[in-house]
Amino acid sequence: MEKLYENIKKLKEEKLAEFNIQNFYHYAEDDRYFDYVDNYLYYYLMTPEEVEECIEERKFYTENRITGVFELGNKVTCIVPERHTMFDEMVSIHEIAHLINFLNHRDNDKSIYREIIPFFNEYEYLNQIHPFYAETYLKMRRNDAIECANKMNMKNERDCLAYILAYLTLEERKNNYSINKLNKINTDSKKLEKSLIRKGYTI
Secondary structure, three states, X not given: OHHHHHHHHHHHHOOOOOOOHHHHOOEOOHHHHHHHXXXXXXXXXXXXXXXXXXXXXXXXXXOOOOOEEEEEOOEEEEEEEOOOEHHXXXXXXXXXXXXXXXXXXXXXXXXXXXXXXXXXXXXXXXXXXXXXXXXXXXXXXXXXXXXXXXXXXXXXXXXXXXXXXXXXXXXXXXXXXXXXXXXXXXXXXXOHHHHHHHOOOOO
């Protein structure tokens, strides 16, 4: 944790990178998207149908970005955007990764390690399309980490730490990771933090 807080101090001094978010507004491609979901996110699931039953697609307006995993009573719902752009695909992959882990073990939802595997899945998906998108994604996530470092307070500390840790881990391991091993952890691990640390996915 000491190294994490040292990095947070450095992030506070850094300037935001320039990138064009519109690079992610190319049209979505169902074949490409479902290929990734089936062959990576769902690969280690015994019954993908249980995950599919929880997914609800909604229109995703810029000013009303309500996505994520929600639990009301015994019902778990994962809200993802209708896929019209590559950005919608990224958000969907991110949230489905969260859903798989949430259904595996709900306590992981409180861990500051919870964003690591969703970040790596977005990065991998974009890298398979073209490395340019993966590099642009890193700039976007770096800016998110800088903003989190600067706005972190007692109320939002856990969420900010999760985003900062995920970015720093991705930056450190972007050339040396296994998306399959990460997704196996996501599907099977009861203690996300311990599993990721054991496999070296930490800073």
